Amino acid sequence: MDTMRDRFAPVVSRLLDEDPRVAVVLADIGLVPFARAARRHPHRVINVGIREQLLIGAGAGLALAGLRPVLHTFASFLVERPFEQVKLDFGHQDVGGVLVSAAGSYDVSAGGFTHMAPGDVALLDTLDGWTVQVPGHPDEAEVLLRHAVKDGDARVYVRLSSQANQEPLAVDGQRLITVREGRGGVVVAVGPLLDPVLAATAGLDVTVLYASTVRPFDSGALRRAVGAGRAADVVLVEPYLAGTSTAVANDALADLPHRVLGLGVGRRELRRYGSPEEHIAAHGLDAAALRERITAFLGTPVAGQA
Numbered sequence: 298m299d300t301m302r303d304r305f306a307p308v309v310s311r312l313l314d315e316d317p318r319v320a321v322v323l324a325d326i327g328l329v330p331f332a333r334a335a336r337r338h339p340h341r342v343i344n345v346g347i348r349e350q351l352l353i354g355a356g357a358g359l360a361l362a363g364l365r366p367v368l369h370t371f372a373s374f375l376v377e378r379p380f381e382q383v384k385l386d387f388g389h390q391d392v393g394g395v396l397v398s399a400a401g402s403y404d405v406s407a408g409g410f411t412h413m414a415p416g417d418v419a420l421l422d423t424l425d426g427w428t429v430q431v432p433g434h435p436d437e438a439e440v441l442l443r444h445a446v447k448d449g450d451a452r453v454y455v456r457l458s459s460q461a462n463q464e465p466l467a468v469d470g471q472r473l474i475t476v477r478e479g480r481g482g483v484v485v486a487v488g489p490l491l492d493p494v495l496a497a498t499a500g501l502d503v504t505v506l507y508a509s510t511v512r513p514f515d516s517g518a519l520r521r522a523v524g525a526g527r528a529a530d531v532v533l534v535e536p537y538l539a540g541t542s543t544a545v546a547n548d549a550l551a552d553l554p555h556r557v558l559g560l561g562v563g564r565r566e567l568r569r570y571g572s573p574e575e576h577i578a579a580h581g582l583d584a585a586a587l588r589e590r591i592t593a594f595l596g597t598p599v600a601g602q603a
Contacts, residue, residue, distance in 0.1 A: 301438035301457040302399050306330030308442045309367055309397075313338050318365045319446060324352040326370045327399070350379040356394050357386035365394070365446060371405065372398035372414035372456065380420060388424050393450030397442070401458040402537050402562045403576040410570075415562035418511065419541045421454055428453045429512035431488035431536065436465035437509055444470035458536065460489035460573065468509045473518035479503040482530040482595040483522045485546070487511060490534050490582065497587035503595065511535075511542060516549035529555035530595050534587065538562055539580075558594045560587065 306327065312319045313334050320341040321331060328344055335342035341364070345351045349370065356366035368375065375398045376383065387394055400408075402415040421427045428451055432438040438457055445453040448470075466474050473485070476495065481502040486494035491507050498505055504522045508515070523529040529550050533542050540559035547557055562580050577583050581590060 298461065299435055300459050301432055301435045301461065302327075302459070304435045304439045305369065305397060305399075305442065305457060306334070308439050309446070310334040312367075312443070312446050313341060316365070316446075317341075318363065320356075320359050320364045320366050322352055322356045322359070322366055322368045324349055324370045324374065326374070349374045350382050353379040353382035354386050357382070357390060357392055360387070360392035360394050360450070361390065365450075367395045367397060367446060369397045369399070371400040371412055372402075372417045373400070373412055376417040376420055376454070377414055383421075384424055387452055388426070393448075393452050395442075395445045395453045395455065397445075397455045397457060399457050401456060401460070403570075403573055404459045406570045406573050406576055408570075410566055410568075415538045417456065417537060418454075418535075419538045422512070422541065422544075426452055427512060428510070430455045430470065430510055432457070432468070432509050433462045433488040433491050433507070434465035435461060437468045440468055441470055441509065456488070456537075458489050460536065462489055462492045466491075466507055466509070470510055471515065472510070473515040473522075474507040474509075475504065475518070475522065476507050477503070477505040479505075482532065483519065484532045484534065484591060485519070485542075487533070487535040487542075490536050493577075493582060493584045493587055494534050496584035497591060501588075501592065501595075503591075512545075514542065514545040514549065516545070519546060519549045523550065523553065523555075529553055530558075531555065532558045532560060532591050532594060534582070535559070535561040536582075538564070556594075558590075560590060 356368040359366040405412040430441040479502040539561035543559040
């Protein structure tokens with residue numbers, strides 16, 4: 298199976314052909330896949346070099362000029378390093394654009410902590426008006442990239458990962474999807490963590506919801522999954538900093554008795570960088586560890602048992 302990032306350049310190259318407003322800004326990363334598009338649209342495929350602050354500033358400048366900029370590099374260089382520019386050049390100036398990241402929390406683990414960004418979504422949560430898309434499959438990435446670029450002048454962050462579920466779901470860029478229904482609690486799986494969550498909850502009497510769009514959060518779907526007037530136990534399983542979405546889940550259920558457990562990447566830096574699979578295990582995000590943590594919190598019976 299190809300990766301989400303493999304889909305990125307072909308999708309956006311077609312959008313460059315289709316829409317004269319679309320422009321791409323790169324910072325030396327991801328140049329080769331855009332080589333042909335750059336020859337066709339030399340004024341709308343721009344490489345600023347290893348200058349991430351300029352990447353953001355140039356993108357916002359294009360937006361001020363009426364274009365729809367798509368900016369791409371690794372998540373740590375796209376959100377964390379130039380965060381002041383994201384805050385001011387896009388947010389303060391109230392212009393739109395699409396930030397498309399790669400490498401995520403630990404996809405390039407051998408690159409060390411400079412190439413990891415488990416706090417990217419939490420950091421964007423400090424700003425107003427960002428839509429955040431976290432596809433779990435290359436097909437979903439293609440759909441959500443098109444949604445993002447065509448979304449008027451919105452500010453959108455699309456978080457691509459080398460981790461992926463085996464099968465795509467019919468994402469629409471807005472709603473949570475009900476994958477499984479049960480009575481013993483609700484587990485929300487985000488993006489590429491759906492497959493581990495399904496394996497972890499096999500045979501358990503729980504509802505599993507799938508989120509590929511995490512901001513804005515589909516509060517209505519969570520409330521419907523809980524059921525009218527019922528107390529709620531909710532587990533959020535996210536491929537970035539643990540607890541990133543607990544506040545939005547708490548807000549969704551503010552008028553109901555509820556508990557929320559946030560699972561994800563821990564705050565402690567793992568200095569023996571290893572492989573992505575080793576990071577998954579170390580953060581307790583493999584199926585076996587998730588099952589232990591979910592059942593300990595929910596006390597959930599096996600489906601069909603009292």
